[in-house]
Amino acid sequence: MDFVVEKEPNDVQKLYKEKIADQLDKRNRERQELVNAKHELQQQNNASNESLDYFQETFRAQVTTIEDALANLKPSNDRIKLTQDINNIHEDIQSLQNYLTASTFFLSNYTIKACQSILNDLKARIEVTKDKLLAKKKFNFRSKVDAASTSRSTTTVDAAPSKQQPTASTVNDAFQWTLQNRQNAEIVLVPDDTNNKDITVSTLDSCLLKIFGHPALLQLSHLTNCVILCGPVSRSIFVDNCTNCKFVFSCQQIRLHTSHHCDLYVHVTGRTIIEDCNNINVAPYNYSYTNIDDDFVKAGLDTTKNNWENVGDFNWLSKDIQSPNWQHIAPEQRISCWTDYLTDFRQKILST
Incomplete structure (x- = not known):
């Protein structure tokens, strides 16, 4: 008498369930990765916004300081001190230029161009002021040699x-x-x-x-x-x-x-x-x-x-x-x- 061994239905069901579980697990992982990516992007955006806010606040404050220093430059008989004051403003402008350069990686092109335009204006103003106050000579160092x-x-x-x-x-x-x-x-x-x-x-x-x-x-x-x-x-x-x-x-x-x-x-x-x-x-x-x-x-x-x-x-x-x-x-x-x-x-x- 021959015996026929039939495959149990439970084995097929088990394989099917495992396949479905794998697919669900994969979808869950992809969904979580998407959520994590969105969260990271949001954090980056927030950090970028915070950096931008800080940059704009710092840049404006430095521009105001330089403009005040320019406004306080007055004619003086002490030409060496006056020249040093002008040189200090030059240094402040250059420091602000360096700050802009270091921040370009998170600034938009529009912001970079706008800030550079402000810096160029400050450079032009200090040159005009220097020529006005030191009219007798370019750098205003009076010779002590007769x-x-x-x-x-x-x-x-x-x-x-x-x-x-x-x-x-x-x-x-x-x-x-x-x-x-x-x-x-x-x-x-x-x-x-x-x-x-x-x-x-x-x-x-x-x-x-x-x-x-x-x-x-x-x-x-x-x-x-x-x-x-x-x-x-x-x-x-x-x-x-x-x-x-x-x-x-x-x-x-x-x-x-x-x-x-x-x-x-x-x-x-x-x-x-x-x-x-x-x-x-x-x-x-x-x-x-x-x-x-x-x-x-x-x-x-x-x-x-x-x-x-x-x-x-x-x-x-x-x-x-x-x-x-x-x-x-x-x-x-x-x-x-x-x-x-x-x-x-x-x-x-x-x-x-």
């Missing part, structure tokens, strides 16, 4: 009579510059006439200028095809409208405005700031002369601290990408021996 001391402090070798340059019309003739209007000349300023004094130089073409000692401030304006080698400066160095020059500077802070194709060999304890400049090349300070160590001490500069690589560009928004307006000079392209370089440069300028 005409007699100026003649004693310079040794000039001219290949040809000095000529008035076209750019001189842009420099106020009422201001007593330490040195101005020279062409194809070698000039030396000695320590007795530079130590702790404001040195102002304007309108040089194809000149070599060596400044020994430890000046308090240095201002250079409208220089073309020049080499400037300067001892340690106690405070700031300002450069405006200079083209195709080589500068050797040591100071607390350097500011370049509207200058192009210039090489800087710097020792700066603060940083270098450029504005409306391009083709600015930077390298570490590598110049020496007798008693330079004493000048560093008297100027109050820390020889162990050199932020030559730290360059800020007022015209560049991105924080993650370096400004294309400046670059480091490759070691193999740097001037390693200034004596040899100056020998060739002298021949060039004095034979023209």
Whole structure:
């Protein structure tokens, strides 16, 4: 007698139930993942809104502070303090620019453009205010060296009579510059006439200028095809409208405005700031002369601290990408021996 084994209905039902349970479990997981994703997105939106609110509040507060500082700038006989106040406002504007740059990842394009427009307006206003209050000279550093001391402090070798340059019309003739209007000349300023004094130089073409000692401030304006080698400066160095020059500077802070194709060999304890400049090349300070160590001490500069690589560009928004307006000079392209370089440069300028 044959026996037939039939498959129990319970096995089929069990498999069916397991399949249905798996499908339900999968749907529940997908539903929970969707809920979690929506919750996370909501949290991100809330955080973004909170960040935006904080940014807008902070940005507005800083703008108000800067506007108040601008409004409080008044004409003053203390031109050094007035210049420092203007520089402080410049720094505040740059700090606000950096804050905007750091916040761009959660700001809309509209907000970024609107804030940048406000910053550009502040930059324009400080320049207008500076020109208004310091009408006699671009950076408002009044020279303490009279005409007699100026003649004693310079040794000039001219290949040809000095000529008035076209750019001189842009420099106020009422201001007593330490040195101005020279062409194809070698000039030396000695320590007795530079130590702790404001040195102002304007309108040089194809000149070599060596400044020994430890000046308090240095201002250079409208220089073309020049080499400037300067001892340690106690405070700031300002450069405006200079083209195709080589500068050797040591100071607390350097500011370049509207200058192009210039090489800087710097020792700066603060940083270098450029504005409306391009083709600015930077390298570490590598110049020496007798008693330079004493000048560093008297100027109050820390020889162990050199932020030559730290360059800020007022015209560049991105924080993650370096400004294309400046670059480091490759070691193999740097001037390693200034004596040899100056020998060739002298021949060039004095034979023209």
